[in-house]
Amino acid sequence: MHKNVLANSVRLALISGAAAAAFSAPVAFAAEEDGAKVERIEVTGSRIKRTDLETSSPVTVMDATEIKASGYDRVEDVLNQLPQIEAAETAFLANGATGTATVDLRGLGSNRTLVLINGRRMQAGSITSQVADINQIPASLIKRVEVLTGGAGAVYGADAVAGVVNFVMNDDFDGFAFNAGASGYQHNNDNKYIQGLMDNKGFDYETGGTGVDGKTYTMDITMGSDFDGGKGHAVAYAVWRRNDELLQGSRDYASCALNGAGNTCGGSATTPNPHFDMFPVVNGEVDYSKEYWGYLNPNGEGFMEDDGYRYNYAPVNHFMRPNERFTTGAFINYEINEHFRPYMELSFMHNRTAGQIAESGTFFNQEILLDYNNPLLSDLQKQQLQDFFGQTPDDQFVAYIGKRNVEGGARADNLEHTSYRILTGMEGDLNDSWAYDVSFAYSATTSSSVYKNDLLAPKIPPRVGAVGTECNVEDGCLLYNVFELGGVTPEQAAQLAGVGTQTGLVTQVIYNGYVSGEFDLALPTASSNIGAVFGLERREQTYERVSDTVYEEGQLLGQGGPSPSLYGEIIVNEAFAEIAIPVFDEWNINLAARASDYSTSGTDYTYSVGTDYTLADSYKFRFSYAKAMRAPNIGELFSSQSIGLWSGDDPCAGTAAEIAEAGYTQEMCANTGVTAAQFGNITKSPAGQYNQFSGGNPELKPEEADTFTVGLVANPFDNFNFSVDYFNIEMEEVIGTIGAERILTNCATTGDSLFCDSVERSSSGSLWLGQEGYVSNLGSNIGGRKWEGVDATASYSLELGSGTLNFDLNGFYSIKKEVEPILGDDSLSYDCSGIVSTSCFASPKWRHNLTATYSADDYSVSMKWRYFDSVDYDGTADTTLIEKGGIDSFNYIDLSGNYAVTDYLTLTAGVNNIFDKEPPMVGNTLASNANTVSGFYDSLGRFLFISAGLKF
Incomplete structure (x- = not known):
């Protein structure tokens, strides 16, 4: 007897569907009067369509x-509200920003979070980022966002370590x-x-109310309709978005750069008034x-000792970067017959x-050889140095010069990205039990970085009179009178x-095909048949970043070092399979496996086992x-090795008293x-900021991870449901770096x-003076x-007056985020x-969103507690954080x-x-921007929004 898995799962679907996680989209199950037909849905984590x-x-x-x-129209702002997400690349980063927006699930890194659109992977976002740029996704057209914890590599391929x-x-x-908003x-x-x-x-700063600033304007239009007598359906959309810039000077808490201790306005020794670090040349x-x-000396021609200014x-x-974006696209489906449905x-x-x-x-970047014949030095300055160094007019000395280019204005990195994605395919039924899906996808991103108004290192020495150089005034060369x-x-x-320029192209080609369905076979203990998916996939990824000579040679003094061109390609061929086995009507087992052959690292295998058990029609236990x-991605494999900067602290720099106060001795240093x-x-x-030597490693091997989840989904009584899920992720052969500051402290x-x-x-x-001193911090498979953690969701609703009051909770409790810099060395x-x-992103033990929503026929009101x-x-x-005991808890209320x-x-x-809660202030060793952990805590104060929507 043929047993249809859909017809026999109606009861389970109605039970477990009612116990959906908080914040879940409603799912309609379309059943015929005799209950013989139920709509199937595809849920993230499996290609087997199910009713649950x-x-x-x-x-x-x-x-x-x-x-x-x-109220948010930036997708990263939407996602960063979820307790399971940590802030990654956002609009609140300026120095070193890629111009992209990325998502970091669990804080394991954006490169370990796989991002999909309708179940299919996105391409790398830009020439400076190896992960997906979610700027490409129009917030107004999202039906729902599904976040799956744990490894899903057997279903979707690599990069899904965090989920x-x-x-x-x-x-x-x-x-x-049509929608318009501000x-x-x-x-x-x-x-x-x-x-x-x-x-x-x-220092000057703003006081009082700011008025409404950092304004954003959006417009989007969406059109959809059946065509050809209902055989086809098409949806087209277009979205325009623009936001104004906000400078750090617009907020008093960001108007000065705190020092590492967080107890005074620090800043840079590269000031408008030149600083000098000079040493004599002897023999x-x-x-x-x-x-x-x-x-x-502001009061004379000579030098004066550093007074700490x-x-x-x-x-x-920038506190928030300006942005203008245009997005458009379409979805087209057509049914020739039940066997051929192109899309x-x-x-x-x-x-x-x-x-x-x-x-x-000039950032003290170069050691410049000078002598006392230099025409820019005054007689008083020459005499001061000769007296201090014990030199004569015939001697020489070297100087590191720090002079802020206030005469030339601010620097800016103009970033542009153009991306497109074309996916076409065919699906259809092979018979009553089996269906197929074959697709081809091509996606590409072109991007450019034009860095303007930085100083060119090779032009400095001749213009300050360096020995062995020449600045011909007759040819128009002007001395730099520092x-x-x-x-x-x-x-x-x-x-x-x-001006330094980088351009590039990132492409991704995916060939995918699979069959899905059910066998005419069931276990004797079950009334439903065994379902399965079998498929093949090929991915071709190319990456090209072309740097001009200025970038290649590291001529820009504000860049910290060279930014070489980068070329690379990865091709992977894969075979994958899934099997869903109903053991009993209440008990199911799901298996998945994938074999992946990489052109860069060889063949690897991933697999997963999952099971769920329904008890008393209201409780589902699950394990996976x-x-x-x-x-390893192209950047990790092929990036050139060069000198760059890291933010933190050299514990052996400063006075002997400062070093001792930090707990270090002369022997340690x-x-x-x-x-x-x-x-x-x-x-x-x-x-x-200090120097580090970093870059790619072509000998890298893939990372490996074991992911466990166990949980309970329950609907104990009407109108109330909850879920509690524990996860455990253990990684080995982690691709990364130990960290320059940790290398320093461990060495000491x-x-x-x-x-x-x-x-x-x-x-x-x-x-940090010049580039002679640095910490080598190259990537390798070094750690674990x-x-x-535990995810908890709950939902409760009740009828109140003429409407419904809903309460929804989404919370995350972090039990452990243990980093092993060197795998197997527990002491580190x-x-x-x-x-x-400096090694840990701000990681609260507990985060939650609790939302209360009252909905009536023509209005709804929501209040959220974050x-x-x-x-x-x-x-x-x-030291300020030490005195405070860290960062206090934060409560935000949204309406x-x-x-x-x-x-x-x-x-x-x-x-x-x-x-109008301000973000927590931290010193410059911890701040990602503007004295705070930007983009994680609310960075700019109160956020107001309004929009109007027309729909016909």
């Missing part, structure tokens, strides 16, 4: 209603819709703490034991943004400015195990290469050559990760759960509502962060 939204692997769902109520984020688009839309931020600048710090420095060698550190570079930097998905995006940061400068206060003119600065892997003469005499980087405390061999100090002992392991440090647990500080640099004015017109408005 709840699978053996937990899936958190956010639907279009919640997205609309959030999958699948954007299900509204490709069955029918009618015409939003902005508002804040009251009344932070007395940082205002006092700025008063002490004499042809530089004597780094005798250092002169000072700057031009630092340039406040913060106000000029097509098209999308196009053009995105422009710019990351503005403070003026460039030895006279106010001596640099805009014309002199203009001769030093340069997955063996996942992630192959000697482990890192500090000589007795240098101890206590190495200048700290005022900006908290252990003396282990594994770390100390990676520390190369300059002749002066510095790791152990992540544990550290746990980031509940911690913030909670971030307190975070401890693990470190010594940020939104919509009203149907007519059958065709709906208004939506709301306020997020009603009480």
Whole structure:
């Protein structure tokens, strides 16, 4: 007897469907009167279509209603509200921004989160990012977002170590819709703490209310209709979005750059008034034991000792980048007959943004040889140096020069991305039990980075009179008069400015085909047949980033080092399969496996086992195990090795008292290469930035991970359901770096050559003056990760008056985020759960969203409580956080509502962060931008939004 799995799963679908996770989209099950037919759906994590939204692997769902109520039109802002997501690339980054938006599930990294559109993977986002750019996804057309925890590599391929984020688009839309919206931020600048710090420095800042700033304007249009007598359906959309820039100077808490301790306005020693770090040349060698550190005397022609003045570079930097984006696309489906149903998905995006940061400068980047015949030096300055160094007019000295290019204006990285995606395929029924799906997808992203108004390193030495160089005034060369206060003119600065350009193309080609269905076979104990999927896939990924000579040679002084061109290709051929086995009517087992052959790393295998058991018609227990892997991407394999910058602290720089206060001794610092003469005499980087030698490694192997989940989905009584899921992710052969600061501290405390061999100090002992000193921090398969946590969702509804009141909870509790820098060496392991440090992103133990929504016939009102647990500080640099005990817990209250004015017109408005809560302030060793963890906590204060929608 033929047993149809759909007909026999009606009861289970109605039970478990009612117990869907909080924030889930409603799923309709279309049944015939005799109950013989049920609509099947495809849920993230499996290609086997089923009647039950709840699978053996937990899936958190956010639907279009919640997205609309959030008021956000940037998809990264929408996702970053989920407790399971950590902020990655956002609009709140300026220095080093890629211009893309990325998603980081569980904090395991964006490169371990697979992003899908309608169950199919996206391409890399730009020439500077190896992961998907979710800017390409129009928020207005999202039907729902499904977030699957744990390895899904057996179903979708590599990169799904942390899980999958699948954007299900509204490709069955029918009618015409037009939406227009506006939003902005508002804040009251009344932070007395940082205002006092700025008063002490004499810095200007904004006070009082800002008005509405950082404004965003959006318009989108969507059209959908059947055609050819209902055989086909097409949906087309177009979205335009623009937001204004916001500078850090618009917020008092971001108007000065805090130092590493977080207790004073720090800034940069590269100031408008030039600073100099100078050493004598003795018998042809530089004597780094005798250092002169000072700057031009404002009251005379000579030098004066450094008085601690630092340039406040913060106000000029972007807090939120400007952006303009246009997106368009279409979804087309057509049924020739039940055996042939062609489909097509098209999308196009053009995105422009710019990351503005403070003026460039010489940044003490070069060791420049000078003598006392230099025409720019005054007689007083020459005499001062000769007296200090014990030299004669015939001697020489070297200088590191720090001069901020205020005469030339701010730097900006103009970033443009153009992406398109073409997917076409055919699906259909092979017979009553089996169907097929064959598709071809081509996607490409072209992008460019034009870095403007930075200073060119090769032009500096001849213009400051370096020995062996020449600046011919007759040919129009202007000397760069850094030895006279106010001596640099805009014309002199203009001769030093340069432009660096990078362009590139990222492509992805995917051939995919599979068959799905059920065998005419069932276990004797079950009334449903065994289902299966069998398929093949081929992916071809190419990556090309072309740097001009300026970038290739690292001529731009504000870039920290060269940015070479990058070329690479990865081809992978795969075979995959899934099997769903009903053991009993209440008990199912799901198996999946995938074999992947990579052109770069060979053949690897992934697999998963899942099971679910339904008890008493209201409780479903589920368990899954997955063996996942992630192959190294093109950047990790082929990036050139070069000098760049890392943010943090050199514990052996500063005075002897400062070093001792941080808990380090002279013997510890000697482990890192500090000589007795240098101890206590190495200048700290005022900006908290030091050199590192980093880059790709073509010998990398794939990462491996074991993922376990176990959970309960329950519907104990009417109108109430909940789910609780525990996950455990353990990774080995992790591709990454130990971290430059951790290498330094481990070297100091252990003396282990594994770390100390990676520390190369300059002749002066510095790791930031020039590029002679650095920490080698190359990528390799070095470590492990152990992540544990619990997801909890709940939903309750009741009839109230003429409407319905719903309560929805989505929470995440972090048990462990253990990082093993060197796999197997437990002494080096550290746990980031509940911690913030230079090695740990701010990771609250508990986060939740609790939403109460009242819905009536023509209106609804929602209030959301977003909670971030307190975070401890693990470190010594940020003394302010030490005094506070870390970052306090944060509570945000959001309010939104919509009203149907007519059958065709709906208004939506709301306020997020009603009480204008400021983000937590941290020192420059922890801040991602603007003295805070930007994009994670609400960064700009109160957010207001309004929109109007027409639908026919």
